[in-house]
Amino acid sequence: MSHHLKIGLLASVAMAAPVAAQDTAPGGADESASRDVITVTARFREESVQDIGASIAGISGDDIRQRGIQDIEDLARAIAGMQNVKTRQNSNDIAIRGVRSAGSGYETSTVFSVFLDDVSVTGSGNIRDFSSVDLDRIEVIRGPQPTLFGEGAVGGVIRYFTNDPDLDGERFTGEAAGRIESIEDGGMAYTVQNASSFILVPGKLGLRVSGFQREDDGFIDNPSEGEDVNDFETAGGRAVLLARPTPKLEVRLSAFLSRDELGESTQVDPGSDPEDLTFGASPRSGNYSDDFGLYAGRISYSFDVGEVTSITGYYERDTSSSLFSAGNSFGLAPFFPTVDTTTFSTSSGEFEQFSQELRFVSDLEGPLNFTAGAYYRDRQDVSGQFLTGDGFVTVTTPATENLATRLSSTVSEQYSAFAEVTYELTDRFRLIGGARYVKDTVTASLQQDNVVNLVPEFDSGGNLIPWTESNPIGFVSTLAVLESAGVGTDFEFELEEFLPRAGAEFEVSDDILLYGNVARGARNGGIGNAIAALGASGGDQDVFLDNLTFDEDSVLSVDAGIKASWFDGNLITNIGVFRTTYEDTQIQVNTPANNTVNGPEQSIVGMEIETTLEVNDSLSTFLNMTLIDAQFEEGVLITAPPGGSFGPFDLREGNQPSNIPEFSMSAGYSFERPIGPAGWTLNSTGSFQYVGERFSNVQNFQSAELDSLELLNLRVGVSNDRWGLHVFGTNLLNDIEAVAIGSNPLQQFITAEGQLDAPIIATNVNRPRSVGLSLSLRY
Numbered sequence: 001m002s003h004h005l006k007i008g009l010l011a012s013v014a015m016a017a018p019v020a021a022q023d024t025a026p027g028g029a030d031e032s033a034s035r036d037v038i039t040v041t042a043r044f045r046e047e048s049v050q051d052i053g054a055s056i057a058g059i060s061g062d063d064i065r066q067r068g069i070q071d072i073e074d075l076a077r078a079i080a081g082m083q084n085v086k087t088r089q090n091s092n093d094i095a096i097r098g099v100r101s102a103g104s105g106y107e108t109s110t111v112f113s114v115f116l117d118d119v120s121v122t123g124s125g126n127i128r129d130f131s132s133v134d135l136d137r138i139e140v141i142r143g144p145q146p147t148l149f150g151e152g153a154v155g156g157v158i159r160y161f162t163n164d165p166d167l168d169g170e171r172f173t174g175e176a177a178g179r180i181e182s183i184e185d186g187g188m189a190y191t192v193q194n195a196s197s198f199i200l201v202p203g204k205l206g207l208r209v210s211g212f213q214r215e216d217d218g219f220i221d222n223p224s225e226g227e228d229v230n231d232f233e234t235a236g237g238r239a240v241l242l243a244r245p246t247p248k249l250e251v252r253l254s255a256f257l258s259r260d261e262l263g264e265s266t267q268v269d270p271g272s273d274p275e276d277l278t279f280g281a282s283p284r285s286g287n288y289s290d291d292f293g294l295y296a297g298r299i300s301y302s303f304d305v306g307e308v309t310s311i312t313g314y315y316e317r318d319t320s321s322s323l324f325s326a327g328n329s330f331g332l333a334p335f336f337p338t339v340d341t342t343t344f345s346t347s348s349g350e351f352e353q354f355s356q357e358l359r360f361v362s363d364l365e366g367p368l369n370f371t372a373g374a375y376y377r378d379r380q381d382v383s384g385q386f387l388t389g390d391g392f393v394t395v396t397t398p399a400t401e402n403l404a405t406r407l408s409s410t411v412s413e414q415y416s417a418f419a420e421v422t423y424e425l426t427d428r429f430r431l432i433g434g435a436r437y438v439k440d441t442v443t444a445s446l447q448q449d450n451v452v453n454l455v456p457e458f459d460s461g462g463n464l465i466p467w468t469e470s471n472p473i474g475f476v477s478t479l480a481v482l483e484s485a486g487v488g489t490d491f492e493f494e495l496e497e498f499l500p501r502a503g504a505e506f507e508v509s510d511d512i513l514l515y516g517n518v519a520r521g522a523r524n525g526g527i528g529n530a531i532a533a534l535g536a537s538g539g540d541q542d543v544f545l546d547n548l549t550f551d552e553d554s555v556l557s558v559d560a561g562i563k564a565s566w567f568d569g570n571l572i573t574n575i576g577v578f579r580t581t582y583e584d585t586q587i588q589v590n591t592p593a594n595n596t597v598n599g600p601e602q603s604i605v606g607m608e609i610e611t612t613l614e615v616n617d618s619l620s621t622f623l624n625m626t627l628i629d630a631q632f633e634e635g636v637l638i639t640a641p642p643g644g645s646f647g648p649f650d651l652r653e654g655n656q657p658s659n660i661p662e663f664s665m666s667a668g669y670s671f672e673r674p675i676g677p678a679g680w681t682l683n684s685t686g687s688f689q690y691v692g693e694r695f696s697n698v699q700n701f702q703s704a705e706l707d708s709l710e711l712l713n714l715r716v717g718v719s720n721d722r723w724g725l726h727v728f729g730t731n732l733l734n735d736i737e738a739v740a741i742g743s744n745p746l747q748q749f750i751t752a753e754g755q756l757d758a759p760i761i762a763t764n765v766n767r768p769r770s771v772g773l774s775l776s777l778r779y
Contacts, residue, residue: 040139042159043420044148044309044361044371050563053432053505053515055081055097055142055576055608061135061163066670066685068179068715068728068774069138070191070214071129075158077666077689077711079140080608080624085659085740087764088265089216089232090128090290096142097578098604098630098660099155099555101126102588106550106596108412108442108493108526111154113145117162117254119296119313120377122152123351128290128317131236131258134175134195134210136161142608143578144521144557146499147420147434150375154521154555164242164252165197165206173197174779177724181772184734185277187217187228189770204244211237219768220266221278222285229285234260252298262288265323266739266764270330274765275736283342286323292316306362317351326762327590328387328403331744335456338468340391343403349383367424371434372417379412396452397472407447412524414440420501428507435500442493444527449478485541495524495552511565522554523586529595550596553584570614580604585632587698588658589649590745599698600634602657618673625665630657632698649745650756655700659740661692661708675718683726684716696741701748702757704741709766711735717774724776734769 038058039046049056057079059069069075072092076084083100085093093103094112101110103126114122116130132138138160145153166173174196181189195210218230236258243251264285269278293316300309328343359373387404396403420434453476457465467473479489503517526549533547561576582602589595606628614620635653668687675682689711696704712733717726742762751757 038137040137042139042141044359050565050572050574051513053430053503053513053561053563054517055559055561055578057140057142057610059138061137064132064135064138065177065776066683066715067687067713068730069132071132072127072158074132075138075140077687080610080664080666081142081606081626081628082140083659083661083664083691085764086266086766087740088230088288089234089262090126090260090288091265092127092129093659094127095657095660096140096156097557097580097606097608098602098628098657099580099582100657100659102586102596103658105594106526106528107586108410108524109152111152111521111523111555112156112158113149113153114158114160115149116160116256116294117252117296118159118298118311118357119294119315120150120152120353120355121292121294121315123317123353123379123381127158128292130160131212131214131234133193133212134163134208134238136163143517143559143580144499144501144519144555146438146519146521147418147436147501148371150416150436151414151438151440151495151497151499151522151524154523154553162238162240162254162256163195163208163210164240165199165208167199167203167206167242167244169197169199171199171202175776176779177774177776179728179772179774181728181730181770183217183219183767184769186219186768186770187231189216189772190214206242208240208242209237210239211235218263219277220264220268222264222282223278223280224283225285229264229279230266231263232260233262234258248302250298250300252296254294254296256292256294258292260290262290266766267324267326268763268765270326270760270763272763274738274763275768277736277765277768281326281329282324286321286344288321288323289319291318305364306360308358308360311355311357311359313353313355315351315353315355318349319351320348322346322388325387326742327594327744329389330759330761331746332403334464334746335454335466336392336395336468337466339395341389342391343387343389346386346388347384349381351379351381353377353379368421370419370421372419375414375416375418377412377414379410381410381412383408383410394469395467395472397474399472402450404451406449408445408449408527409447410442410444410526412440412442414438416440430505432503432505433501435498437498438495438522440495440524442524442526444491444493446479446482446489446527450475451478452476481541481544485545487545491527491549493525493549493552495522497522511569513563514561515563516558516560518556518558520554520556522552525549525551525586526596528597533595547595547597550586550598551584553582553586553598555583556581572610572612574608574610576608578604578606578608585657587651590697590742599651600632600636600653602630603633604628604630606630619669619671621667621669623665623667625663627663628660629662630660631655632657649699650748651698652700652756655698656695658697659694659706661694663690663692665690679720680718681720682716682718684714686712686714688712696738697743699743699745699748699756699758701743702751702753702755703760704743704758706739706741707737709735709737709739719776722778724774726774727772728774729769729771731767731769732771736765736768738763739766740764 040058073086076082083095141157176194178192191214193212197208199206213235216232218228220230222229238256241253296313325343325345332341355377357375362369385406416438418436501519506514557580559578584598587599610624612622666689672683691709715728743758744761748758
C-alpha cells in the first residue's frame with residue numbers, strides 16, 4: 001500500500017472520529033481520571049496537556065505509584081507511540097513514533113533527550129533506568145524537539161521530575177512503601193523505599209530525602225551456573241534542598257546517587273521455546289555494574305515580565321561488564337573449528353558530563369511571548385572494550401585470550417542558543433516559531449585498537465582454510481594502519497546547524513484545539529567498530545577507512561492533530577497524525593561484529609489515538625491505539641571485496657526498521673469507591689497491552705520476525721489517607737515471547753518463498769508472570 005493511500009486512510013479515520021489530538025489526561029495512555037488533566041512544563045510554562053499543540057503525555061506521581069511503574073519498560077507500556085526493547089536492566093532501546101537508535105553502542109548520542117530535573121542524563125549507549133521513587137511526574141514529548149531541548153531530541157524527549165519539599169506544608173511528612181512479588185518459574189523480587197520532608201524554615205527552607213533498594217532474583221536458568229542468573233540489585237538515594245528567601249527568588253540544590261549490580265541478560269537458548277527460560281549456551285553467567293551520580297543546582301528569579309533560570313548539572317556514570325557474546329561465539333565457529341569459540345564482551349566505561357543552561361521565559365501582557373536561552377555541555381567518555389575467549393590461546397599469535405582490545409576516549413563539547421516565539425493573531429489562533437543554533441564537536445581518540453586479522457584464506461578449490469594450532473591467526477593494529485595511511489588516531493566530527501521548529505494552534509472552542517507542527521532534528525557522527533571495518537575491508541585500506549566512521553543523520557517531521565474534551569471533561573479524545581523522513585539513518589550492521597553505518601532514507605507515517613472516559617465518579621477507562629508504517633525507501637548491499645570475511649549486508653527496499661510494530665494498542669480502567677467509615681476506599685486498576693508483529697533487525701530475516709505480545713496487568717486493594725494495601729499481577733496471561741533476536745548474517749540464505757533469512761544465534765525474552773503485595777504508609 002502506498003504512503004499516499006495510507007495517509008488518506010488515516011486522515012479519513014481521523015475525520016470520522018468524534019475526537020482529537022495526541023495527548024491524554026493524567027498519565028497519557030493508562031489508568032487516569034479524565035477530569036484530572038495533568039499540568040506539564042513542556043514549553044517551560046505550566047500548562048494543561050490539552051492546551052498544548054504538540055504530542056505530549058504526562059504521568060503524575062500518583063499514577064506512577066498506582067500503576068507500579070518502576071522503569072522505562074513500564075513507562076513505554078503506558079505511552080502511546082512508544083516502544084521499548086529491554087534485554088537487561090538499564091539497557092533500554094526505545095522508539096518513539098518509529099524513530100529508534102541503531103543500538104550498536106557506537107553512536108555519539110541517542111535519538112532521544114532524557115532529562116532529570118532539567119539536567120540532561122543521556123549518554124551515547126542505550127538509555128539506563130532511573131528510579132521512579134518519589135517522582136512528581138514524567139513527561140514524554142513525541143517527535144523532534146530541537147528548539148527547547150537540543151539536537152539530541154531527534155525522536156522525542158523524556159523528562160523526569162522529582163518531588164520538592166512543600167515549604168508551605170507541615171514540618172515533617174513522608175511516605176514509605178514496600179512490595180514483594182513472586183516471579184513465575186523464577187525467584188522473588190523485593191522493593192523498599194522512603195521519602196521524608198523536613199521544613200526547616202516554614203515558607204523559606206526545606207529538605208527532602210529519599211532512598212530505595214530493589215532486589216530481583218531473576219528468572220533465567222543456566223544449567224552450568226544454577227537458577228535465576230539474570231538477577232538485579234539496585235540501591236540509591238536522593239536529597240533536595242529548596243530555599244525561597246523571597247517570593248521572587250528560588251534556589252534548588254539536589255544530589256542523586258544509584259549503585260546497580262546485574263547478572264546475565266534475558267537470553268534463552270537460540271531456537272528454543274521462549275517459555276523454557278533456559279540459557280545453556282554460555283559456560284558461565286555474565287555480570288554488569290552501573291553506578292551514577294547526578295548533582296544539580298537551579299536558581300530562578302521572577303520579574304514582572306518573566307522568569308530567568310540557571311540550571312547547572314554534573315552527571316557521572318561508571319559501568320563495567322562481562323557478558324556472553326552470542327554473535328561472536330557462534331559467528332566465529334566456522335573459522336576456528338578446533339577450539340571452543342565461547343566469547344565474552346568485556347568493557348569498562350567512565351562517563352562525565354557538565355552542563356549549564358540559562359533561559360528566559362517571558363510573561364508579557366500583549367500577543368507576543370517568547371522563550372530564549374543558551375546552553376553549554378562538555379562530555380568525556382573513556383572506555384575499554386575487549387572480546388575475550390579462553391579457547392583462543394592456542395590459535396592466536398602471540399597467544400592471548402583477547403581477540404580484540406580497544407582503549408578509547410571521546411570528548412564532546414557543545415554550544416547552542418535557542419529562541420521560540422509565540423504570537424497570538426487572535427484570541428484563538430496562535431503561531432509558534434523558533435530555532436536552535438547548535439555547534440557540537442566530537443573528538444574521538446584511539447589509544448589502542450588491536451584485532452585479529454580476520455581475513456580468511458582459501459585453498460585452490462575455494463575452500464576455507466581455518467585457523468588452528470598449526471595455522472594460528474595474527475593481529476592487526478588499527479592504529480598502525482591509520483598511521484600508515486596518514487589519517488592519525490584522532491577523529492573529529494562537527495555538527496553546526498540551525499534546527500528550526502514551527503507550529504500553529506487554533507482553538508475551535510474552549511474544549512477543542514487544532515494544531516500542526518514541522519520540525520527538524522539532527523545528531524552528530526562518530527567512529528565505529530574497527531574489527532567490523534577491518535573484516536569488511538578484505539585488506540583494502542580505503543574500504544576499511546570508509547567503514548570505520550559514520551556521518552550525522554537527521555529527521556524532518558510534520559504532524560497535526562486535534563485535542564478535544566466532551567461532556568464537561570468526562571471524555572477526552574486526542575488524535576494525531578505524523579510523517580517523518582529520516583535521512584542517512586545510523587543503523588546497526590552485524591557482520592557478525594556490531595558496527596554503525598549510514599543507511600538509506602526511512603519514511604515513517606502514522607497515527608495515534610488516545611481516549612479517556614470517566615464513566616462515573618468511581619470508574620474511568622482508556623483506549624489507545626498506534627498505527628505506524630515505517631520502511632526504508634532504498635535498499636543497500638554492503639558486499640565485502642575479494643577476500644573480505646564480513647558480508648554481504650543486505651537491506652532491501654521496503655524493509656521495516658527494527659522493532660517497529662505496525663499496530664499496537666492498550667486499554668484499561670481505574671476504579672475507586674468508598675467503603676465504610678474512616679475514609680477507606682476500594683480501588684483497582686487494570687490494563688491490557690497488545691504489541692504487534694515486528695522484525696528484530698533491519699535485514700528483516702524471516703526467523704527474526706517477532707510474534708505479537710499480549711500483556712495483562714491488574715491491581716486491587718484498599719487505602720485511606722494514611723495506609724494502602726494492594727495485591728497486583730503483571731503479565732497475568734504469562735505471555736512469554738522473544739523481544740530481541742540476533743541472527744548470523746554470515747550464513748544468510750534465501751528461503752523457498754524468496755525471503756531473506758539467517759540462523760538465530762541469540763534470543764531475549766520478556767519477564768514472565770509475577771504476583772505480589774504492596775504496602776504504603778503516609779506520615
